[in-house]
Structures are given as structure tokens and as C-alpha cells.
Amino acid sequence: MSNTPDAARDPHRPNVKLYMAVFGALLCLTLLTVAVSKLHLPRPQAIAVGLLIAAVKASLVAAIFMHLWGEDGRIPRILAAVVFFAAMMIFPILDGAFLVPSATSRVAVADQHPDEGGAAAPAAEKPAEVK
Amino acid sequence: MNATTAAVPQTSSGISNAKLGVWLFLASEIMLFSTLFTTYIVLRLSATSWPWGWTALNVPLGTLNTAILITSSVTIVMAYARAYDRDVAGFRKWMALTLALSACFLVVKAFEYGHEFSLGIGPSTSVFYAVYFTMTGLHGLHIVGGIIVNSGLLYMSYRKDCWEDPLFLGRVEGAGLYWHFVDIVWIFLFPALYLL
Structure with a gap:
């Protein structure tokens, strides 16, 4: 498929620049999670913030790396x-x-x-x- | 439409069997880990006391492993991108890098386990450690499974006929989906066990 004229129009064509941008975002969010834990927030707030950041990271992986964004x-x-x-x-x-x-x-x-x-x-x- | 095509019902889902199969497998994995996370929540909420993860576990090593696993997610998607363009050398390089990072993850995890065992800490120490060893242990087994599959794909890439096989790209994509799922599980395990 990759060597055909249709490949350029393939919605699942890998987008390396996007992968790298998501990679940077994931590393930043990981550091943010650790930084927030250093604040020693009360437990309910700490859990809410920690799980919110984890959900954003998981969504990025699923949408971009697993190609769910634009998937059938x-x-x-x-x-x-x-x-x-x-x-x-x-x-x-x-x-x-x-x-x-x-x-x-x-x-x-x-x-x-x-x-x-x-x-x-x-x-x-x-x-x-x-x- | 002629008489022949009209007689044959269209049964194609439009999704390759391999991809559909991997997604259904991942669906069962979601149920498995949902159960474990629910158990974690139930045990944690019903416990009279629960330690902060950062007082019981090694956060720098956990952070390092998170970075390693996220990086391996990028390298395996790069391997898929190279396979998509039929760049054989590029595929081998990125897949080998993925395998190296996977091994690094296990080495770091083994170091953590070893340190805990040397302090006399094990699954029977407390409910927290029972949950920690169960969840990270099962996740580690998934890493081992991914290493086996990815090694097989790297080995296959050295066979010339594999690049002529139209199914090979689907296999690489399926392995990537599985690996990203393992990454997502760790993304939730890390804060749940190490930070909160």
C-alpha cells in the first residue's frame, strides 16, 4: 500500500511529527504527575489530579499511537x-x-x-x- | 452489479481480521485489569490505613520506568511507520530499540523487587504490598509476552519473503496495539501505586 498513489491519502498513514509531539507531551505530563505528588496535597485532591493526568496520557496514547483517532x-x-x-x-x-x-x-x-x-x-x- | 455478486452477501467488516482479533483480545485485557484496579480501590477504601506510595516505593525508579515505557511506545510506533514504508533497516533498528527498552524496564523492575526482597518486604508484608506485587507482577508478565512477540517479528523481518507477505504490516500493527495497551496500564499503575 505504501508504494501506491493511494498511500498518501491513507488516513492511517503514520505521522512521525505527531508521534514526536505526543512523546514530548507524555514525558512532560509524567514529570507533572511527579511534581504534583511533591506538593503533598490532601489525599482526595492528590488522587483526582493524579488520575486526571493519567487519563489524559492514556487518551493521547490510545488516540494517536493506537490510531483510534480517525479509526473506523x-x-x-x-x-x-x-x-x-x-x-x-x-x-x-x-x-x-x-x-x-x-x-x-x-x-x-x-x-x-x-x-x-x-x-x-x-x-x-x-x-x-x-x- | 451482476448476478454473481448479487448472490454473494457482503460479509466483510472493513477491518482486517488481525486488527479486529487484537482489539477483542485487548477488550478481554481491559476487563482483567479493570477487575484488578477495582480490587485495589476496594481494598484501599476499606483499609484502616494505607501508606502514601512515595513512602513505601522508589519513586525515581518508577519514574524512570515510566519514561522507558513511554519511549518504547514511540519506538514501536516508529517501527510500524518504517514497516509501512517498507524500510527494512529502519524497521529492524526501531524494533531492536523497542526490545532493548523493554529489557531495561524489566531490569529496573527486577532491581526494585530485589531491593524490596532484601529488606524482607514481600506480598505477605501488607495489603499494600500484596496489591503492588500482584499488579506490577502481572504487568511484568505482559511485558515478557510483548518481548516474545516483538522478538518474533524482528526475527521474521530477516526473512525476505515476510516483506512480500501482505499480512506482515498487520502483525506489526497488532503487536504495537498490544504494546501501547501495556503502556496505558502502566500509566495508571504508576500514580496509583507510587504517588497516591
């Missing part, structure tokens, strides 16, 4: 389906991430769900005396 629409659609199903897997699991040991303690359950036994539960579970 079917491959991005396949990827969208994958991300959807990955999210379906992740969200239910994340539910457990917000459970802390104190939230599932006997006292906490009794306090939040008094109608379901709660503090009275141990007494209810006490076996009946044998006469």
Missing part, C-alpha cells in the same frame, strides 16, 4: 461496550468499598435498623429453656 467507528464502539460492561462489573463491587467495619458492627446495625431485631437480636436468639 466500529472499534470505538466495541471499546465503548467493553467500558460499559467493565463499569457494570465495577459499580456493584464499589458498593462494598464504602462499608467500613464500624458500619457493619452489631451496634451500628441495631441503631440503623431497630425494626430488624437490632439490639434485641441476641435475646431473641437465646434458646428456650428446657423444662
Whole structure:
């Protein structure tokens, strides 16, 4: 293909200048990530900034190096389906991430769900005396 | 359209089988690493304490490995560009450079592991280190897989008939897609484990 007149019009023709520009951007973003970590931001902000920079870097690699930018629409659609199903897997699991040991303690359950036994539960579970 | 072509339904997707196959394989890889990252999030959020990555791991070496892997992503896309133009010598040079950088990544990682083991740190030390060794270990295995595939392509490039094979460029592109995916995984692993 490369030696044919059509090659010049090929949308997937490698663009070396663009690759080098992205390479420079990726190295700068890597240094930025490390520099931001030196600021010792509070953890939520540090995680947000770190993951945002990582997402930008990953997008650059996927769009330019993996040629997703300008790719046939079917491959991005396949990827969208994958991300959807990955999210379906992740969200239910994340539910457990917000459970802390104190939230599932006997006292906490009794306090939040008094109608379901709660503090009275141990007494209810006490076996009946044998006469 | 004549009677013969009208009778044969068009089944081509317009995407080469090799590229479609690699993307479907990468789809399964996305699911695999999504699971691991979710596990990391769950364990981290439910832990009573979690160390900052920079207090537990060697950030300069992690940064060096990030730079090495990003550079190898450029060299493999350059190898693809040279193969696209049928520049045999250029392809071999860039692919050999990719392999050298891949080996450097593993050497740096082995040095890190070695230092941690010498301090008595292992996967059983804490949940943080269990996650660290599992995720970086699996990523390292993916690097080894990429090295095997890329070495095979470099070896094939020395056979004259491979450059006459129209499938060869697709193979190089597929290997590149896989390698960029491995790079993307590290792009998320590095801040998640070393910096946050």
C-alpha cells in the first residue's frame, strides 16, 4: 500500500511529527504527575489530579499511537461496550468499598435498623429453656 | 452489479481480521485489569490505613520506568511507520530499540523487587504490598509476552519473503496495539501505586 498513489491519502498513514509531539507531551505530563505528588496535597485532591493526568496520557496514547483517532467507528464502539460492561462489573463491587467495619458492627446495625431485631437480636436468639 | 455478486452477501467488516482479533483480545485485557484496579480501590477504601506510595516505593525508579515505557511506545510506533514504508533497516533498528527498552524496564523492575526482597518486604508484608506485587507482577508478565512477540517479528523481518507477505504490516500493527495497551496500564499503575 505504501508504494501506491493511494498511500498518501491513507488516513492511517503514520505521522512521525505527531508521534514526536505526543512523546514530548507524555514525558512532560509524567514529570507533572511527579511534581504534583511533591506538593503533598490532601489525599482526595492528590488522587483526582493524579488520575486526571493519567487519563489524559492514556487518551493521547490510545488516540494517536493506537490510531483510534480517525479509526473506523466500529472499534470505538466495541471499546465503548467493553467500558460499559467493565463499569457494570465495577459499580456493584464499589458498593462494598464504602462499608467500613464500624458500619457493619452489631451496634451500628441495631441503631440503623431497630425494626430488624437490632439490639434485641441476641435475646431473641437465646434458646428456650428446657423444662 | 451482476448476478454473481448479487448472490454473494457482503460479509466483510472493513477491518482486517488481525486488527479486529487484537482489539477483542485487548477488550478481554481491559476487563482483567479493570477487575484488578477495582480490587485495589476496594481494598484501599476499606483499609484502616494505607501508606502514601512515595513512602513505601522508589519513586525515581518508577519514574524512570515510566519514561522507558513511554519511549518504547514511540519506538514501536516508529517501527510500524518504517514497516509501512517498507524500510527494512529502519524497521529492524526501531524494533531492536523497542526490545532493548523493554529489557531495561524489566531490569529496573527486577532491581526494585530485589531491593524490596532484601529488606524482607514481600506480598505477605501488607495489603499494600500484596496489591503492588500482584499488579506490577502481572504487568511484568505482559511485558515478557510483548518481548516474545516483538522478538518474533524482528526475527521474521530477516526473512525476505515476510516483506512480500501482505499480512506482515498487520502483525506489526497488532503487536504495537498490544504494546501501547501495556503502556496505558502502566500509566495508571504508576500514580496509583507510587504517588497516591
